[in-house]
Amino acid sequence: MTAAVTILLPGVLRAEAADQSRLTVDTTGSLRTVLDAVAEAWPRLDRRLRDEQGALRRYVNIYVDGNDCRRSGGLDTPVPPGAEIQVLPSVAGG
Amino acid sequence: MTVLLTIGTSKGLFLATTENRVDWQVSGPHFAMTSIYAVGIDRRRATPRLLAGVDSSHFGPSVATSDDLGKTWSEPDEAPVAFPADTDTSLVRVWQLAPGPAGEPDVVYAGTQPSALFRSEDGGRTFTLVRALWDHPHRPEWGAGFGGQAIHTILPHPEDPARVLVAMSTGGVYRTSDGGSTWSPGNAGIKAGFFPDPYPEFGQCVHKVARDAGDPTRLYAQNHGGVYRSDDEGATWSSIAEGLPSDFGFPIVTHPGRPATLWTFPLAADSERFPPDHRCRVFRSTDAGTSWDALSAGLPTDPFYPTVLRDAMCADNATPAGVYFGTRSGEVWSSRDEGESWVQVAAHLPDVLSVKAAEL
Numbered sequence: 001m002t003a004a005v006t007i008l009l010p011g012v013l014r015a016e017a018a019d020q021s022r023l024t025v026d027t028t029g030s031l032r033t034v035l036d037a038v039a040e041a042w043p044r045l046d047r048r049l050r051d052e053q054g055a056l057r058r059y060v061n062i063y064v065d066g067n068d069c070r071r072s073g074g075l076d077t078p079v080p081p082g083a084e085i086q087v088l089p090s091v092a093g094g
Numbered sequence: 095m096t097v098l099l100t101i102g103t104s105k106g107l108f109l110a111t112t113e114n115r116v117d118w119q120v121s122g123p124h125f126a127m128t129s130i131y132a133v134g135i136d137r138r139r140a141t142p143r144l145l146a147g148v149d150s151s152h153f154g155p156s157v158a159t160s161d162d163l164g165k166t167w168s169e170p171d172e173a174p175v176a177f178p179a180d181t182d183t184s185l186v187r188v189w190q191l192a193p194g195p196a197g198e199p200d201v202v203y204a205g206t207q208p209s210a211l212f213r214s215e216d217g218g219r220t221f222t223l224v225r226a227l228w229d230h231p232h233r234p235e236w237g238a239g240f241g242g243q244a245i246h247t248i249l250p251h252p253e254d255p256a257r258v259l260v261a262m263s264t265g266g267v268y269r270t271s272d273g274g275s276t277w278s279p280g281n282a283g284i285k286a287g288f289f290p291d292p293y294p295e296f297g298q299c300v301h302k303v304a305r306d307a308g309d310p311t312r313l314y315a316q317n318h319g320g321v322y323r324s325d326d327e328g329a330t331w332s333s334i335a336e337g338l339p340s341d342f343g344f345p346i347v348t349h350p351g352r353p354a355t356l357w358t359f360p361l362a363a364d365s366e367r368f369p370p371d372h373r374c375r376v377f378r379s380t381d382a383g384t385s386w387d388a389l390s391a392g393l394p395t396d397p398f399y400p401t402v403l404r405d406a407m408c409a410d411n412a413t414p415a416g417v418y419f420g421t422r423s424g425e426v427w428s429s430r431d432e433g434e435s436w437v438q439v440a441a442h443l444p445d446v447l448s449v450k451a452a453e454l
Contacts, residue, residue: 048153
């Protein structure tokens, strides 16, 4: 098992991370600490995901190892070594 | 002449250019699938800077700038407009981007939802909350209209950088004359028909305010019921609705150079948000609102139902002035003769939220 956490990005957000679809960070702990690490490297990506008070944007869904973070502790969701985090825009809009 | 017309819609920004204000080339959408409520054209630079309030329903609000007339856009890594941590408030949307006076060439103001004013001193790249207005004791009593609670109008005084007027829905007009350190309401005479006391000190739903070209103390307001003029920079207001088919509507636009000239696009009533008699007509006054003329040459003659929103009408700075409006049905119309005749710029766009125009 690798310690790194993998973050999968939807196409619409890849421009905020140098066109990468897959990021890796060495931070584990909670989803919040992982996103804080993302913010260090990719601040514009982070502000697409969280507002200035650190809250996850309403129509952004994040899954940690396949589990919707909103049903598993929100930004306090545990992120173990080797976890895969998937960012997906929710169904919204007209 | 070359004129640029920015068309902010609910699904992106369209840019239209013309050499004669009859034949238009439309490009876009830029920022597809975002709402563009606010665009600023900062003509204080050799090449005007475009500023766009970009609002993604998924990924939040931001402000982007372009120094090549919309060919490319950029935004800083950190959020350009963000509430400080101690406010426990998050930006919902930027409703207005207003360049400051000529004497402060790098100052740009942003009006936001929730109702707040931000000031930039780097040309609109980064903004700071204007604390004194945010901390105003009236703020807990400011309300929200259907579109949300927002500062949607910012009028810096053209010569005195210390004087700025803002308007919000709901809350009404507030003014500073000391560079933003203190703010006072300026709503005397403006009706708030939705309150038991129809003439409160504040709380009005002022839809838009515009400043007269010749006299900076003369202002015009389209209210949520009522069209008004102030001759004392917002201290008191009196009705100029006589001669209009109704006193409801959203935009009010002043001539860029000629005093006492303004345009509006009335709707029948709060409870009937269609153009009066279902006719597509712009109304113009050339005597500061004492009398009004209906203008419709070239506009649709079929029954017409769309709304023109508060920032979806504007004038350019050419001679004679061009006038523009866009509808929630995605049509954009322009006049190169101050409203006497009209041509269609675009159709079948998403809902038009904002238009801005400038001769380049």
